[in-house]
Amino acid sequence: MALESFLSRVVFRPRTALLTGAVLVASGVAVAQDSGLYDRARPDPEVVQQDITEDEPSALSLKLHGAYRHEFQTEIKGSDAKFQVDRVNGGIGLGYRLSPELNLRGSFDYEYSDYRFKRADTLLPGVTSGNPFDPFHTLTVSAGLDYRLNEQWTISGTGFVRSAYEEGADFGDSMTGGGFGFVTYRFNSDLALGFGLGATSRLEDDALLLPVLFIQWRIDDQWSVRSDGLGARLNWAASPEFSVFLHAKYERDEWRLDDDRGDVSEGVLRDRRVPIGVGVDWRPIAGLTITGEVSVFVYRELEFLNDRGRSVVEEKTDEIMPALGFRAEWRF
Numbered sequence: 001m002a003l004e005s006f007l008s009r010v011v012f013r014p015r016t017a018l019l020t021g022a023v024l025v026a027s028g029v030a031v032a033q034d035s036g037l038y039d040r041a042r043p044d045p046e047v048v049q050q051d052i053t054e055d056e057p058s059a060l061s062l063k064l065h066g067a068y069r070h071e072f073q074t075e076i077k078g079s080d081a082k083f084q085v086d087r088v089n090g091g092i093g094l095g096y097r098l099s100p101e102l103n104l105r106g107s108f109d110y111e112y113s114d115y116r117f118k119r120a121d122t123l124l125p126g127v128t129s130g131n132p133f134d135p136f137h138t139l140t141v142s143a144g145l146d147y148r149l150n151e152q153w154t155i156s157g158t159g160f161v162r163s164a165y166e167e168g169a170d171f172g173d174s175m176t177g178g179g180f181g182f183v184t185y186r187f188n189s190d191l192a193l194g195f196g197l198g199a200t201s202r203l204e205d206d207a208l209l210l211p212v213l214f215i216q217w218r219i220d221d222q223w224s225v226r227s228d229g230l231g232a233r234l235n236w237a238a239s240p241e242f243s244v245f246l247h248a249k250y251e252r253d254e255w256r257l258d259d260d261r262g263d264v265s266e267g268v269l270r271d272r273r274v275p276i277g278v279g280v281d282w283r284p285i286a287g288l289t290i291t292g293e294v295s296v297f298v299y300r301e302l303e304f305l306n307d308r309g310r311s312v313v314e315e316k317t318d319e320i321m322p323a324l325g326f327r328a329e330w331r332f
Contacts, residue, residue: 044193063093064332069325073118075318076302081123086114091140101148105158111138113253115269124304124313126262133269134167134257154197156182164203165256172265174256182214190218203254203268203311241283249278250291259303266307272297275323285332297321 013179014248073084077079093108098104113136121127144158158179165174171194186192195212201207217225224235231249238244254270261267277295284290304316 017225029289043171058126059097061095063095063098063329064091065093065327065329066090067327069323071297071321071323073109074300074321076123076315077318078315079123080119082118083120084116087115088112089138103146104143105145106143107141109138109140109142112136113138113255123315124262124264126264128262132261134258136164136166136253136269138162138164138253138255152186154182154184154186156184156194164254164256166269168258169256169258171190173266174203178207180212182212192216203256204305204307235281243281244278246276246278248274250274262302263312264306268305268309270302270303270305272299272303273297277323277325279325289329289331291325291327291329293325293327295323297323297326 024325064216067087069085069087071085071087073082073122075082079149089111091107093105093107095105097102113224115133115136117123117133118132119130120132121130123134127232140160140162142158142160144156146154148154159177160179161175161177163171163174164176165171165225178198180196180198182196184192184193184194192215196212196214197209198212199207210229212242214227215225216227219225222237226235228247228249230251233245233247234247235243250272251274252272254268254269257267257269259265275295275297277293279291279293279295282290282292298319299319301314302317304312306312
């Protein structure tokens with residue numbers, strides 16, 4: 001194939017590879033639109049790159065993860081309001097390789113988000129408190145599969161159900177769901193490309209349909225590029241234990257609000273943002289990865305809707321917002 005021949009010629013040209021990696025990081029954000037798919041918007045990278053002819057597969061795999069991120073205070077345009085955010089999340093992922101061709105997987109994730117406002121009464125009509133919101137909770141359950149048609153082609157699918165709500169809000173009104181399908185082509189053990197289509201329902205809005213790209217590319221023994229949810233990540237392996245990365249990503253959250261929030265009572269808070277960050281991965285033992293990251297939000301917008309789905313407030317932040325995060329992941 002002409003495309004495969006072209007890619008095989010550029011894979012080991014460092015200057016070309018590095019430039020392509022940077023373009024992919026940028027395009028990962030450009031392609032992303034509002035979505036509830038996030039990190040589920042990709043097939044299982046390990047399954048895609050495995051050979052079907054390998055020995056008997058490991059039947060069960062398990063992944064545990066936990067993370068914390070502090071997003072420093074910033075101002076909101078059009079008001080005197082400011083806010084900062086603390087997030088804590090964790091989850092468990094299970095995989096079962098039924099055969100060399102078929103892999104089943106599922107996950108449960110929870111996130112706690114604390115949005116602390118100052119002068120929110122200058123932003124939201126009918127709100128009298130400067131810091132009116134209780135913590136937000138997000139619960140997500142997903143299930144999916146990856147099927148290897150042959151050494152090159154893999155088809156994947158995932159569905160999920162999510163509840164996202166402010167403490168005290170109606171749980172039944174906080175539910176959304178969706179899923180995606182993917183087709184991936186493996187050129188060789190270093191490169192796989194894929195295209196997917198995702199759909200998700202939204203709180204107080206129409207369902208959303210969006211395309212998503214997948215890439216996993218080992219440029220050489222140190223450099224690699226891969227999809228990272230609705231974004232991309234460029235990685236440099238300094239040693240087997242340490243690696244440094246640059247990533248850009250689109251993130252979106254929405255929550256059902258409590259019934260005592262002025263003009264947005266029982267409405268929805270949406271937070272859309274694009275962080276660009278650098279970080280370090282440390283692998284002290286097999287299966288364990290500890291990550292530290294510094295990032296900035298180059299774009300951020302908060303939108304508040306009432307209980308009829310009408311936008312009451314939609315404002316961007318007034319300045320770039322820095323953040324500091326840590327994550328631990330254990331695979332076994």
